[in-house]
Amino acid sequence: MNGTLKGLLRLYPIARNWTVLSNYIVPIQTIQKVSRVYSTSLTDYSQLEDCISPVEKNYVFTDSKSYKSMEILEKVAKNNTNMTVHNAVDIMFTLFRASKNVDEDLQNIKQHIGFIHLCEILNRNIRLMQITEIINSLRMLTYFKIPANCVLTQSLLQMIRANVNEISLQDIISIVVTLKKMDSTPLRDALLIALPVVFEAQLPTKLDPDNITMLTQSLRLISENNINNPKIQNIILKSLQKFEKDLNVLTAWSIFCSLCSASYPSPMAFELLFNIQKILISDAKQLSIQEIKMALHKLVLVTVRNKEYGCKFYNEALVDAFVNSALSAEISFDNSIYLLKYLNELNYAHIPFLEYLAAKCFQQPNLLKDGPYFRVSVFLEGLINADYKPVFWDIIRDAILANKVENKIFNKSMIKFALHLIALDCYSPSLISKVFSQIIKPNDPMKNIHARELLLLYQSVKTLYPMYNGPWPSQDLLEHAVNIHRTLLSSILSPFSLKTALELALGGPQYVHNNLGTKLGHYIDHVIVMRKGGYPIAINTVNTSNATNMTYIEDIQTPSESQMILIFNLPEAAYAMNSQRLKSTWSLKIKSVEALMKTNAIAINSSSWMKLPEYERLPYLMRAIRLKCEDDSFS
Structure with a gap:
């Protein structure tokens, strides 16, 4: 295996000329502390533990909250002659915490001469860095949006490449999380292939079966990186089963998300899933809105992606617990729309949740009147799936019609939008006219779903709204839609x-x-x-x-x-x-x-x-x- 990995990584030559860092711009999200204590979610940004050794001489910043980023950088700019690489790593972390505390503009930080000096010191002395410092430096550079293809970032990746077989399991998890937030480069992509392979090889001998945090993180890594090895999966699951009665809700949430992401869950996974769901149902109110959204998103993916076993993940009590928890937390309207989107994809109707949204729209009609197309269309689909008109339907209907969607959107999704309005007895001749005359054009390629929606819209207007006197789709297009509908009958x-x-x-x-x-x-x-x-x-x-x-x-x-x-x-x-x-x-x-x-x-x-x-x-x-x-x- 080592030979294969080395062969893979050797495809990407080591950058030999360590030059001064020049340009920076690549996306990443927030990390919180330094060291190797990680979030239970590999899809979130890992946390770094605050356990850095004291910085020496004039580089001491004992309390990052006492300093602003620019003050730290000014000190670095004036006093960096004898700064060691270890000092630079520690100051980079202090700078991270200071910028995070006050939500400063990262662009100003990156352009400061003090920040450039820090990067020069890291670049110049990179071979003196410990592996933990290399990993933490990579994570902090990612936070500061330093591009993946700059020399310093590539140098850090090369150091990881050189030590790929000696890196611990926890370090592999941390690196993979960071790499997934970086832009693609040949070396970054090669490491994303190699590190899960190393992880798979090392896990049977190096995994601590009594470390619940490590177990949940390991399960997440193999699930999200397509390690379809039943033996490896069962090693982790068997160890997790020992903790079933002691799992807190956040650990249960992480395990649930991991099991949803697994390509081929083993029978042991479904044994664990049942108990995990009971914990989540019981303690869903302890989850944040973002965690609820993530769990529902994962549930949607597994139920839609896999017809064979996706139904085993569906649990009506669990979905209800998630939604009721969001309601008790007085979820914001925008977050509610995303939550409703997942319920729509699950084909799930939750009347109290729709009533909550309707009450918000009644109090603030502009949420729909001035809202984006996405918001209004998701809300409408929720009403359709439940066949439900809220108490305030007249006000809500008027707000939707006042949105004048037909003047904003110009694509075939408007067929579905117009159909949903008709299904709720909401007749908009201007929208129907635009759909029939402008959205649908002769000889224009049409997806099967759009053809079926168009046919039902046409049938409904013809039979239920005889007062409509606008344009109609061409006969050829209607015949095509009828043929498509008949062809697809067996599937519906x-x-x-x-x-x-x-x-x-x-x-x-x-x-x-x-x-x-x-x-x-x-x-x-x-x-x-x-x-x-x-x-x-x-x-x-x-x-x-x-x-x-x-x-x-x-x-x-x-x-x-x-x-x-x-x-x-x-x-x-x-x-x-x-x-x-x-x-x-x-x-x-x-x-x-x-x-x-x-x-x-x-x-x-x-x-x-x-x-x-x-x-x-x-x-x-x-x-x-x-x-x-x-x-x-x-x-």
């Missing part, structure tokens, strides 16, 4: 069929018509015709002469004093994950067909239906049909 239809059950319930296949459409492009799973008294009528259907051989329900002739009933077999995706609330957009599909055909429809959640005992399934369907028959006067 329920995997459970109602056909056999309906035929048994009604007395035979002659009473059930399957897989029909409308001339506006709707799709209906089943159609039945009932006469007075609730008896089915057998109807022969004739395929209309069309390219798709689709039977249109408009062509079904029904006897007088009979009623056509449309039956929609809806998939799980039509409902919020945590409730039986039908999403507003799916409800809109049904309302559109009902308005077109002037008849009633039944929506069946087939997943819930399949969970019923078998002897209850037919009576359930018959009760639903009977209720629709009673609703209709047969006039």
Whole structure:
């Protein structure tokens, strides 16, 4: 393995001419203290412990809060002749703390002659630095936004490269965190490949199984760096299991995020996950808003990314605990929108959270009236997923319409935005007109999702808003959207069929018509015709002469004093994950067909239906049909 690593790193030659540092500018975020005590989150900026040896002579700054950055740099500029590299490292740390305390402009610090002198001393004496000083210097330079390709940064990386097989596990964790915050360079990228390999090789013999902090950090590193080694994962997990009853909520949070990030969690990971979730549910109120957002973000990634085991991470009580904790902390509106975005991606409806947001919008309508498109669209989608209109809906609706989104945004996401407004009974002819005439253009490539959204928007406006007199999409575009919709039906239809059950319930296949459409492009799973008294009528259907051989329900002739009933077999995706609330957009599909055909429809959640005992399934369907028959006067 050593030969492989050396070969990899040898591709990037050592910089031999240590010249004076000149230009600085590369992004990083905050670190807090020096030494090697790290944050439990490898995605956050690691903390550095404040345990630096006293600085000698005239370089002593015992209390960084007593000094401003410029005062420290002035002292360095006037008195640096005999400064050692160890003094320079200590002063760099003091400078970091001073600048952090008062939130000073880093650009002014970097351009000061005193800072340049510090970098020159580090650069000139880099081979005299201990590995801990090298790592801490790299972290502080990253904080001060020194570019990854400058000579000093590359020199520090070369020193790490030269000692790659001797660096401790904790140092590897610290370095990897820092490297991920640096811009790409050949050496930085090579180290990001090599260090996890070294970590994997060293862990079985060097990991302290009794150090809970080290265990959680190690789990995070292997999870976020694609170390898919079950043996290594289980070494860490087995050690963590010893601490299950003693874990605090922050440690549990870190482990949860790590398990969500793992590409291939082992069976032992799911054993640990169950107990971790119990801790988080119990103590979620101890988490910060940022930690709650991070946990939900990780949960979204694992549930969306992996269909095989992502469902094992989903826990309704856990999501509720996170959201309720955010509510009790009176989360800000902007943070609420990001939290709602994650709930939307989970397909999760939380009415109290939506009520909280709605109350904020009622108190401050400008949050929506003057808000960015992202904010308004996320809020709308949350209402759609819950099929919920707040008490203050009139005020909220007016604020959204006053935003004049159609004058700000010009992309295909506006199709979805207009569709969501229609689904909430909010009619904006100017927005619809812009979508149909300007956003959608003939021969313009369109993603499948946009085609489906456009089709539903068109169907809804045609059937529910006959007063609309603006432009319409071209016929070619609509035909394309209909074809796309039919092609994708298999991916959105329920995997459970109602056909056999309906035929048994009604007395035979002659009473059930399957897989029909409308001339506006709707799709209906089943159609039945009932006469007075609730008896089915057998109807022969004739395929209309069309390219798709689709039977249109408009062509079904029904006897007088009979009623056509449309039956929609809806998939799980039509409902919020945590409730039986039908999403507003799916409800809109049904309302559109009902308005077109002037008849009633039944929506069946087939997943819930399949969970019923078998002897209850037919009576359930018959009760639903009977209720629709009673609703209709047969006039």
